[in-house]
Amino acid sequence: EAGVAQSPRYKIIEKRQSVAFWCNPISGHATLYWYQQILGQGPKLLIQFQNNGVVDDSQLPKDRFSAERLKGVDSTLKIQPAKLEDSAVYLCASSFLAGVSYNEQFFGPGTRLTVL
Amino acid sequence: SQQGEEDPQALSIQEGENATMNCSYKTSINNLQWYRQNSGRGLVHLILIRSNEREKHSGRLRVTLDTSKKSSSLLITASRAADTASYFCATDNVDTGRRALTFGSGTRLQVQP
Numbered sequence: 001e002a003g004v005a006q007s008p009r010y011k012i013i014e015k016r017q018s019v020a021f022w023c024n025p026i027s028g029h030a031t032l033y034w035y036q037q038i039l040g041q042g043p044k045l046l047i048q049f050q051n052n053g054v055v056d057d058s059q060l061p062k063d064r065f066s067a068e069r070l071k072g073v074d075s076t077l078k079i080q081p082a083k084l085e086d087s088a089v090y091l092c093a094s095s096f097l098a099g100v101s102y103n104e105q106f107f108g109p110g111t112r113l114t115v116l
Numbered sequence: 117s118q119q120g121e122e123d124p125q126a127l128s129i130q131e132g133e134n135a136t137m138n139c140s141y142k143t144s145i146n147n148l149q150w151y152r153q154n155s156g157r158g159l160v161h162l163i164l165i166r167s168n169e170r171e172k173h174s175g176r177l178r179v180t181l182d183t184s185k186k187s188s189s190l191l192i193t194a195s196r197a198a199d200t201a202s203y204f205c206a207t208d209n210v211d212t213g214r215r216a217l218t219f220g221s222g223t224r225l226q227v228q229p
């Protein structure tokens with residue numbers, strides 16, 4: 001089966017500019033996650049969707065980050081305006097079961113963002 | 117330390133040797149998972165161990181879990197150069213009911229051929 005797709009793979013922008021990332025999860029997966037991974041650190045959850053509803057966005061900097069999953073399938077994560085500290089890899093993941101933690105998450109290749 | 121903190125931060129071994137990395141966490145958990153990340157790529161799920169399990173095997177991987185000490189270990193036996201990667205443990209949080217996973221900062225394993 002096809003894996004989690006993300007685009008673009010790389011993005012370089014200047015601070016205060018806007019950027020958007022796209023994710024298409026594995027078909028049939030109800031839960032979609034966006035993570036931020038800063039160099040040398042583990043992934044940090046930004047937002048979790050179950051179908052098209054938000055389950056957890058407690059760590060999303062809502063003044064500049066937004067995300068949507070309108071039809072419960074693909075998702076977009078936006079940063080506006082970007083700051084230098086937003087330089088990171090943005091990972092999208094999906095899992096089949098909704099509402100439980102004992103299920104495997106499948107990760108996409110990530111988008112590497114550099115903010116200059 | 118953070119929830120899901122790995123130790124050591126970096127490990128270098130020769131091919132054929134065993135590699136052991138540890139993870140400590142702070143809260144009550146339903147399960148603990150280990151993931152591998154090759155350089156510049158996404159994470160790959162390796163193994164999940166539930167809170168009522170003490171040991172689990174998968175191929176060359178052996179995971180242990182000690183909920184009384186809030187710690188886990190991942191053993192990779194007969195390592196190969198292809199095992200070179202970063203390894204992360206991830207946990208949920210029963211105390212807060214948060215089902216999303218919290219990842220540690222990882223152990224970077226280098227296997228010398």
